Structure formats: C-alpha cells, structure tokens
Amino acid sequence: MSKSYNINQLDPLRFMARMEERQKRIAAAPAKEIVSDYEVNKLADALRPxxxxxxxxxxxxxxxxxxSFVLTADSEKGTKSLAYFSAGQYFTVFLDIEGMKLTRAYSISSSPKEALEGKYMLTVKSVQDGLASRYILDNWKVGDSVEVSAPEGFEHGFVTADLIRKYAPDTPYSVFLCGPQQMYxxxxxxxxxxxxxxxxxxxxLFGEMHNPKTQADYPGCASDTIRITVTVRDETRTVTGSANDSVLQILEKNGIRVPSRCRSGECGWCHSRLISGKVYIPKEIDGRRMADLKYGYIHPCATFALSDLEIEVPAAK
Ligand code: FES
Incomplete structure (x- = not known):
C-alpha cells in the first residue's frame, strides 16, 4: 500500500535543499548520454535481428x-554472425530490381546446425511469373551481398483430423499448419x-498467389489496369498496375516498399487500411481477423483489386 502524506507536514526548506543537491548532480553529470549495453538486449539482437x-x-x-546459394554473415555491412533458426523456418529476402522494392519469403534449406557454423543455404527454383526468383537465378553470384530478415515462422509438422482429435483439448484450440501448398x-x-x-x-506460409483468375470464385475485374491511390505516412501517390497482380505486387512494382514477410496473408506484416474500392481476397489466404473485417483492413499480399482503390499502408522500416 502506498504511504500517504499530509501536505501541511512537509518541510519546504528540506525540499529546497534537495533541489540544490539535485542541480549540483545534474551539473556534474557527463554531457554525453549514458548508453546501457544490456546483455539481454545483445542476446535478443543475436537471436532475432x-x-x-x-x-x-x-x-x-x-x-x-x-x-542453391550458400550464405555467410557479411561483417563488412555489420552482420557479425547469423541468427539461429528452427527446422522449417524461412526468411525474407529484400530485393531492389530496377527500382522495384520486392520482398520474397524463402525456406532455409540447410540444417539449423549449419547456422551455428556460420552458414545458411537458400534454394531458389524458378516459378511461373516469378519475377524475383528469375532475377535471383539470373543475377546472384559469388561475392554479392544480400539483405535478409531474421528467420521467421514455425517448425514443420504433419497433421490429420484423427491426430488432432487425439491430442486436442476439449476447450477451444487453434491449429497451425506449416508445409507446402499440396499439404495444406x-x-x-x-x-x-x-x-x-x-x-x-x-x-x-501458403505461397504467393500470382493470378486470381485461377480461383473458381474469382468474380472478374472490369478493367485489366488498376489505379491505386496509396498513402504512406503523409505522402500520397497514385500508381497503376495489372488486375492480375496482388495489391502488394502492384505497389512494389511501382517502387513502394511495404512491410511484408509471408506474402500469403498469414503474418499480418502488410496489414493496411482499405479506404475505398472493391477487392477480391481468396479464402485460402484470407488471414484477416474479425476486427480487420469490421474496420476495413486488408493484407495487400493476399488482395486483388476489382476496381480502382484507395489505401493506406504502413511505412517499411
Ligand atoms: S506479408 Fe504476411 S500477411 Fe501480407
């Protein structure tokens, strides 16, 4: 319980004396800010930079x-050692392709033990309409420096209805799936x-969807070209793109860097506000919560425009 004071019993002279002492200490303090270098912060940075x-x-x-690309820490750019990861995790690769700011999530194909030995392996396969994968395959060479995120996601596993029934509690529970699209x-x-x-x-990680026309319930878009008016912090721009591209892809192709990780509607990094316009969100990659639906939030990576749009997106760090 906190101690209570009677204001009438406080001694103003004693208080004034303390003020003087306080001012002396402030005057004697170094002008430079004291930077605390806590071990726990260093550990957190090492585990999740x-x-x-x-x-x-x-x-x-x-x-x-x-x-496959074998990657080591680039100490010249400030990365002293690689962050550890669990089997099945992925990281996001940040790309700048002729002004387009792209991010792509790739599973780490080496074992966690190799990260302890200072190496990651990334295996990239060309995919249909895969702008980033084609760029990586054609351009990445020994000695190049690449920017990636910390490892993300959960460990791989395999589930069936019977298996879940066997272990699920009676109380409400959630199921987290990790694996290829065929498994999903x-x-x-x-x-x-x-x-x-x-x-x-x-x-x-469901995998990035490239063409909504492959979806049975896609209602179609009246125009092949979409205009998106996008606000990032206090800057507003209008850009155009193909109705076959996700909103995130259109923004990136116009050089607008949006926070993103999974690119499949799951992680919420690209969470943005839809101010106006009609959109199509395939149900397989619709990771929105109830509050998102209520307040008009979308995941641009999992959203396709059906009309011109106006949106507000967070700034990438
Ligand atoms: S990048 Fe993960 S939800 Fe959009």
Missing part, C-alpha cells in the same frame, strides 16, 4: 531452373471434418 546482411559464398547449380490442400480438407472456425486455423 531486424535485418541481416549475408554474402554469397557459393552457388550450386541444381538444374536449369534451380540453384490435404490438411484443410481434414480440418473441415473437425468443423473448426477459420479463425482457429493458421497457415505458416
């Missing part, structure tokens, strides 16, 4: 459309047997 700079040590050709297609069907609400099912 904001970004990492890595250098390509080796390029391994797998076939005409697939290469299978497990999502299994989950339908459990009648779990969508909000209790999370996908670690």
């Amino acid at each position: 904001q970004k990492q700079f890595v250098r390509i040590q080796e390029v391994i050709e797998r076939d005409a459309d697939c290469k 297609a299978f497990v999502d069907k299994e989950l339908e047997k459990l009648s779990l609400e969508r909000k209790y099912i999370r996908h670690e």
Whole structure:
C-alpha cells in the first residue's frame, strides 16, 4: 500500500535543499548520454535481428531452373554472425530490381546446425511469373551481398483430423499448419471434418498467389489496369498496375516498399487500411481477423483489386 502524506507536514526548506543537491548532480553529470549495453538486449539482437546482411559464398547449380546459394554473415555491412533458426523456418529476402522494392519469403534449406557454423543455404527454383526468383537465378553470384530478415515462422509438422482429435483439448484450440501448398490442400480438407472456425486455423506460409483468375470464385475485374491511390505516412501517390497482380505486387512494382514477410496473408506484416474500392481476397489466404473485417483492413499480399482503390499502408522500416 502506498504511504500517504499530509501536505501541511512537509518541510519546504528540506525540499529546497534537495533541489540544490539535485542541480549540483545534474551539473556534474557527463554531457554525453549514458548508453546501457544490456546483455539481454545483445542476446535478443543475436537471436532475432531486424535485418541481416549475408554474402554469397557459393552457388550450386541444381538444374536449369534451380540453384542453391550458400550464405555467410557479411561483417563488412555489420552482420557479425547469423541468427539461429528452427527446422522449417524461412526468411525474407529484400530485393531492389530496377527500382522495384520486392520482398520474397524463402525456406532455409540447410540444417539449423549449419547456422551455428556460420552458414545458411537458400534454394531458389524458378516459378511461373516469378519475377524475383528469375532475377535471383539470373543475377546472384559469388561475392554479392544480400539483405535478409531474421528467420521467421514455425517448425514443420504433419497433421490429420484423427491426430488432432487425439491430442486436442476439449476447450477451444487453434491449429497451425506449416508445409507446402499440396499439404495444406490435404490438411484443410481434414480440418473441415473437425468443423473448426477459420479463425482457429493458421497457415505458416501458403505461397504467393500470382493470378486470381485461377480461383473458381474469382468474380472478374472490369478493367485489366488498376489505379491505386496509396498513402504512406503523409505522402500520397497514385500508381497503376495489372488486375492480375496482388495489391502488394502492384505497389512494389511501382517502387513502394511495404512491410511484408509471408506474402500469403498469414503474418499480418502488410496489414493496411482499405479506404475505398472493391477487392477480391481468396479464402485460402484470407488471414484477416474479425476486427480487420469490421474496420476495413486488408493484407495487400493476399488482395486483388476489382476496381480502382484507395489505401493506406504502413511505412517499411
Ligand atoms: S506479408 Fe504476411 S500477411 Fe501480407
């Protein structure tokens, strides 16, 4: 319980004497700010840095459309050692392709032990309409420096309806899925047997959707070209792009860097406000919460414009 004071019993002279002492101490203090270097902060930075700079040590050709890149810490750019990761995690690669600010999530294809030995391996395969993967395969070479995020996501696992029933509690629970899209297609069907609400099912990384026309419920867009008026902090621009691209892809192709990680509607990094316009959000990658629906928030990575849009996006750090 806090101590209570009677204002009439306070001694103003004693208080004044303390003021004098306080001013003396302030005058004697060093002009430079004291920077505290706490061990726990250093550990947190090592485990989960904001970004990492890595250098390509080796390029391994797998076939005409697939290469592996061995990456080491780029100490010249300030990354002394690589962050550790768990099996199945991915990191985001930051790319600048002729002014387009792109991010792409790639699973780390080496073992966590190799990160302890100072190496990551990234394996990139060309995908249809894959601007970033094609760029990486054609341009990355030994000695190049690359910017990546800290490892993200959860560990891989495999689930079936029976397995979940066996271990699930009676109380409400959530299911987190990690794996390739084929696995999601299978497990999502299994989950339908459990009648779990969508909000209790999370996908670690569904994979970026490139063309909404492949979706059975896509309503179609009246125009092939979309205008998006976008506000980032206090700057507003109007850009144009293809209706086949996600809102995130259109912004990136116009040189606007938006925070993003999973690129598949799950992580929430690109969470943005839709001010006006109509959009299509495929249900497989619709990771919005109830509050997002209520207040008009979208994930641009999982959203396709059906009309001209006006949106407000967070600034990338
Ligand atoms: S980047 Fe993860 S939700 Fe958009």
